[in-house]
Amino acid sequence: MIGITDIATYLPQCRIDNLQRATQLGSTPEQVEERIGFRRVAQLDPGTDTLDLATTVARQLLEKNVLDPLSVDVLVVVTQNPDRNIPHLSAELHGTLGFSSNCACYDIGLGCSGYVYALSVVSAFMSANDFKVGILVTADLYSKIVNPNDKITSLIFGDGATATLLTTDPVFELGAFSFGTQGSEADKLACNDGVLFMNGRAVFNFVATHVPGDIQRVVKKNHLSLEDIDCFVLHQGSRFIVETIAKRLLADIQKVPFMAAEYGNTVSSSIPMMLASLIKDMKNKTMVLSGFGLGFSWASTVIKRKE
Amino acid sequence: MNIAREDIVAVIRDANVVSDPDKLRDDLTLADQGVDSLGIFNVILLLQEKYGVEIPDDDVDPLVSIPAIVNYLNQRLA
Numbered sequence: 001m002i003g004i005t006d007i008a009t010y011l012p013q014c015r016i017d018n019l020q021r022a023t024q025l026g027s028t029p030e031q032v033e034e035r036i037g038f039r040r041v042a043q044l045d046p047g048t049d050t051l052d053l054a055t056t057v058a059r060q061l062l063e064k065n066v067l068d069p070l071s072v073d074v075l076v077v078v079t080q081n082p083d084r085n086i087p088h089l090s091a092e093l094h095g096t097l098g099f100s101s102n103c104a105c106y107d108i109g110l111g112c113s114g115y116v117y118a119l120s121v122v123s124a125f126m127s128a129n130d131f132k133v134g135i136l137v138t139a140d141l142y143s144k145i146v147n148p149n150d151k152i153t154s155l156i157f158g159d160g161a162t163a164t165l166l167t168t169d170p171v172f173e174l175g176a177f178s179f180g181t182q183g184s185e186a187d188k189l190a191c192n193d194g195v196l197f198m199n200g201r202a203v204f205n206f207v208a209t210h211v212p213g214d215i216q217r218v219v220k221k222n223h224l225s226l227e228d229i230d231c232f233v234l235h236q237g238s239r240f241i242v243e244t245i246a247k248r249l250l251a252d253i254q255k256v257p258f259m260a261a262e263y264g265n266t267v268s269s270s271i272p273m274m275l276a277s278l279i280k281d282m283k284n285k286t287m288v289l290s291g292f293g294l295g296f297s298w299a300s301t302v303i304k305r306k307e
Numbered sequence: 308m309n310i311a312r313e314d315i316v317a318v319i320r321d322a323n324v325v326s327d328p329d330k331l332r333d334d335l336t337l338a339d340q341g342v343d344s345l346g347i348f349n350v351i352l353l354l355q356e357k358y359g360v361e362i363p364d365d366d367v368d369p370l371v372s373i374p375a376i377v378n379y380l381n382q383r384l385a
Contacts, residue, residue: 035345201364204348205355240345247323 002123003170007276008061015040025151037239041158041264053161054139061163073131078114112293114268134166138268158264162272175302178218182296212248218300236260336371
């Protein structure tokens with residue numbers, strides 16, 4: 001069975017201090033700390049771009065797993081902010097990494113639900129084609145489209161990239177998935193003329209209304225109860241969003257970590273950014289992953305540590 | 308259905324947006340009593356769910372105080 005073997009992460013060195021600029025953006029340091037949750041957001045280092053981050057994090061994954069680049073059967077990138085629209089970023093990344101010409105490559109254009117969606121897509125693609133080794137990269141750099149003077153978005157989004165190694169001998173196996181879309185609300189979180197727009201209330205209503213129920217459904221679909229879950233790995237939309245979901249699930253807040261205070265909401269990288277450390281904690285045997293955002297779109301699954 | 312002040316205070320208590328909802332005053336805005344915009348979102352969502360009414364974005368801005376919310380909901384549900 002295909003599952004997660006390892007995860008590499010990369011955050012740029014550059015940070016924007018949200019506590020310092022909170023007042024000038026019409027917020028307060030207290031609101032930033034306690035509600036929005038992101039004390040600092042990571043920002044792409046000058047002179048670098050999406051392909052650079054994707055290359056750095058993928059190479060890191062190859063090196064730490066002593067993986068022959070020619071052994072990779074499929075390379076997938078989740079992004080909506082590639083350096084250019086054509087060609088697909090995964091093909092460019094394939095070139096920089098020197099992968100085999102037999103390696104399949106494609107991009108997945110999803111936002112905050114993208115990682116969970118991609119786990120399902122890539123694992124199914126690998127199974128269908130009898131592939132042994134897959135790499136799933138997330139690299140969506142929102143500093144390219146966020147207006148730095150927009151309080152609603154600029155205190156939230158940070159840049160980062162991750163690479164997940166998927167193999168037939170995983171550390172965590174993937175369970176059943178659940179997906180959903182509320183397309184009638186899609187324009188409430190959208191990039192118009194190159195600038196990100198977000199209706200914060202609409203996003204909050206969507207998440208609070210749909211995500212807790214989806215998590216309950218996916219847990220049940222995996223023949224588990226909420227008490228069986230060691231950790232709920234939720235997309236780090238904001239501290240307020242994460243705490244709202246925890247409250248609506250009646251979950252122990254200790255099991256619903258908020259880990260992005262020092263780098264921000266990294267969109268599709270948000271879940272694997274957390275997972276990279278959570279999978280090392282042997283107490284975490286059964287975890288829920290839930291991504292939600294753009295679209296409005298959501299996806300959840302359960303992953304289980306292989307015995 | 309007639310919605311009373313106590314009904315709104317109960318929702319604010321559920322939303323957990325202020326430490327002591329019983330001390331909230333009617334002559335001040337919720338914002339002036341420590342409820343930030345995210346807290347307002349939460350209160351409005353709970354009101355929508357409790358009373359089965361959709362409150363559009365354009366209607367939210369004037370809902371700044373407990374009396375304003377009481378009046379609004381009583382008009383909507385009349």
